Amino acid sequence: MPQAHTLRHEFYRLLESHTAGGWCRHAINTFLVLLIIANVGAVLLDDAVATGPQWQPRLQVFAEVSIALFTAEYLCRLWVVVESEQLRGMSPFRARLHYVVSPAGLIDLLAIMPFYFGASLDLRYLRLLRLFWLFKLTRFSPAMQSLAAAVYEERRSFLGALLIVIVLLITSATIMHVLERDAQPEAFGTVLQSMWWAVITLTTVGYGDVVPHTALGKMFGGVCALLGLFMFALPTGIMARAFLEQIKRRDFVVNAQLVSHVPLFAGIGVMRMVEIATMLKPRHVPPLYTVVRQGDPANCMYFILSGELEVQVLPQPVRLQAGDFFGEMGLLDREPRNATVTAVTDTQLLMLEEEDFNKLMRAYPEMRTAIERVAAVRRSMPDTPCAPAPHVVAQPARHKP
Ligand code: CMP
Numbered sequence: 001m002p003q004a005h006t007l008r009h010e011f012y013r014l015l016e017s018h019t020a021g022g023w024c025r026h027a028i029n030t031f032l033v034l035l036i037i038a039n040v041g042a043v044l045l046d047d048a049v050a051t052g053p054q055w056q057p058r059l060q061v062f063a064e065v066s067i068a069l070f071t072a073e074y075l076c077r078l079w080v081v082v083e084s085e086q087l088r089g090m091s092p093f094r095a096r097l098h099y100v101v102s103p104a105g106l107i108d109l110l111a112i113m114p115f116y117f118g119a120s121l122d123l124r125y126l127r128l129l130r131l132f133w134l135f136k137l138t139r140f141s142p143a144m145q146s147l148a149a150a151v152y153e154e155r156r157s158f159l160g161a162l163l164i165v166i167v168l169l170i171t172s173a174t175i176m177h178v179l180e181r182d183a184q185p186e187a188f189g190t191v192l193q194s195m196w197w198a199v200i201t202l203t204t205v206g207y208g209d210v211v212p213h214t215a216l217g218k219m220f221g222g223v224c225a226l227l228g229l230f231m232f233a234l235p236t237g238i239m240a241r242a243f244l245e246q247i248k249r250r251d252f253v254v255n256a257q258l259v260s261h262v263p264l265f266a267g268i269g270v271m272r273m274v275e276i277a278t279m280l281k282p283r284h285v286p287p288l289y290t291v292v293r294q295g296d297p298a299n300c301m302y303f304i305l306s307g308e309l310e311v312q313v314l315p316q317p318v319r320l321q322a323g324d325f326f327g328e329m330g331l332l333d334r335e336p337r338n339a340t341v342t343a344v345t346d347t348q349l350l351m352l353e354e355e356d357f358n359k360l361m362r363a364y365p366e367m368r369t370a371i372e373r374v375a376a377v378r379r380s381m382p383d384t385p386c387a388p389a390p391h392v393v394a395q396p397a398r399h400k401p
Contacts, residue, residue, distance in 0.1 A: 011076060012083035032073065033140050036133045039066050043130050063130065067115045070133075074108045103148070107135045146250055150242035157242075161235040165202075168231055172224045173198040179217040184210075202228035255280050258350055262303045263323045264370060272364070279356035283349045291327075291349070292341040298330020300353045307347030312340040319344070328371050329378065331357050 014025050042059055081099040082092045090098065099105040114129050138144040151158070173194040180188035187210045188194045197210045201224045212221045255277040259265050265276060280303070285291055291302060291309065303325045311318040311326065320326055320341070330337050331354055352360070361368040 008080050009083050012080035015073075015077055015080055016084065029140050033137065035066055035069065036136055039063070039130050039133055043127055046127070063127070066130075067112060070108070070136075071112050074112060077105075077108065104139050107138065111136055142250060143247075146246040147243055150239065150246045153246070154238050154242040157238045158235060161238060164234065165231055168227060169195065169198050169202060172202065172220075172227070175220055176212065176217060176224075179214055179220060180212055183213045183217070198224070201225055202231060204228045204232070252277055255282065255350075258282060258305055258348075261305055261322075262325075262350065264303070264325065264367065268364075268367075275363075276360065279360065280350040280352055283351050285343045285347045285349065287343055287345055287347075289343045289347075290340060291343060291347075292330075292337050292339075294337050294340045296337045298327065298335065298337055298354070300351050301325060301327035301331055301357060303350040303352070305348040305350060308344040309347060310342050310344050312342070325371070325374070329375050332372060332375055 014028055039062075042062060046055075046059055078096055078099060081087065082095045084095065087095040087098055100109065111133050114126060118126055118129075138148060170191070174191050176197060177188050177191045177194040180194070186193075187197065197212075200207050200210070201221060204225065206225070212218045252274075256273060259273055259277045259280060265273065268276070282305075283302075285307075294312070304320055304322050306322050309320045309326070311320060326341050327337070329335070361371075
C-alpha cells in the first residue's frame with residue numbers, strides 16, 4: 001500500500017505540481033497541449049477541406065486515440081488529486097469530488113463525456129465538440145488562469161457594470177420606441193422590438209438594418225452611440241486592471257518562492273523577501289547561451305536557481321552553480337563586465353537590474369558586505385585556478401539605519 005501511495009504522489013508531481021516534476025512534467029504538458037491543438041486542427045481541416053474517404057478512417061482512429069488519452073488523463077487526475085497540498089485533511093472521496101466539480105475538473109469531464117454518452121448525437125456535431133477541447137488549454141496557460149481569476153475577482157464590479165448596461169439598454173429602447181413607433185411600427189412598435197436597435201447601437205456594432213427616421217430619433221440615436229462607447233469602456237477598464245493585478249500577483253508568488261531558494265537571501269525575513277521578490281525577474285537560458293559578455297556594460301546581476309554556468313577566466317574557467325551569483329563586479333565597480341559567463345546546462349536565473357541593485361545595497365548594507373566579500377575573493381584570484389565562490393548568506397545588520 002505505501003508503494004501505491006508513493007506512485008500516486010509521483011503521478012501527482014507529474015500531472016499537477018507547479019513546482020516539481022521537472023522535464024517529465026513539462027513533456028507531459030507539452031504533449032497534451034499538442035494533442036489538443038492537433039485535434040482542433042484536424043476538425044477544422046476536415047470541416048473546411050472535406051477530406052477524402054482515404055483520410056476518414058485515419059482521422060477517426062486519431063480522434064478515438066485522443067479521446068482514450070484524455071479519458072486516461074481524467075482518471076489519473078481523479079486518482080492523484082488526493083495528494084494535493086490544498087486538499088490535505090479532506091477524505092479521498094471529498095478531495096475527488098472537489099476536483100470533479102472544480103472548473104478545471106468540469107472542463108475535463110465535459111471534454112470526454114459526450115463521446116461516451118452522446119450515442120444519439122449526430123456524428124458531425126460530435127466531431128465539432130472536439131473544438132471545445134480548446135478550453136482544456138486553460139489548465140496549461142497561466143495567462144488564461146489569470147484572466148479567469150481576474151473575472152472571478154472582479155465579479156461584483158462586472159455585475160455592477162452589467163446592471164448599468166441593462167438599465168441603459170431598456171431606457172434607450174423605451175425612449176426610441178416612443179420617438180419612432182409611429183414612423184416605423186415594424187421596427188419600433190414595442191419596447192422589445194426596439195431592443196434590437198438599442199443593443200446594436202449601444203455596442204457600437206451598428207449593422208444599419210434598423211435606423212431612426214425622425215429628427216428626434218436621429219438625435220437620440222447619436223447620444224446612444226456615444227453612451228455606448230463609455231458603457232463598454234467601463235468593463236474593459238475593470239478587466240484590464242484586474243488582469244494586470246492578477247499577473248503581478250502571480251509573478252510575485254512565483255518570485256517569492258524562487259527568492260527563498262537563494263542562499264544570500266536566506267533568513268532575511270518576510271518583509272524583505274516581499275520587497276526583493278518584486279525586484280527580481282526570472283530568466284531561463286539554454287545551454288551554451290552567453291549571459292554576460294566581457295567588455296559589455298554592466299546593467300544587472302544574476303542569481304543562479306538551477307543549472308551550471310562557466311566564467312571564462314584564466315588559467316581555467318570557473319563553474320558556478322545553484323546558489324551562486326555573478327555580474328556583481330560590474331555593478332559594484334561601475335565597470336564593464338570583466339569576464340564572459342556562459343550557461344553549461346539549462347539554467348534558471350533571477351535577474352536584478354542596476355537600479356534595484358543600488359536600492360537594495362543602500363537599504364541592506366549587510367547584503368552589500370556579503371556581495372562585496374565574494375567579489376573580493378574573485379578579484380584576488382585572477383591568475384590561479386579558482387574554485388566557485390562559497391555560498392554566502394547575508395547576516396542582518398545589528399543596527400538598522
Ligand atoms: P561582472 O564583471 O559584472 O561580469 C562577469 C562576472 O563573472 C563578474 O561580474 C563576476 O560575477 C564573475 N567572475 C569574474 N571572475 C570570477 C572568478 N574568478 N570566479 C567566479 N566568478 C567570477
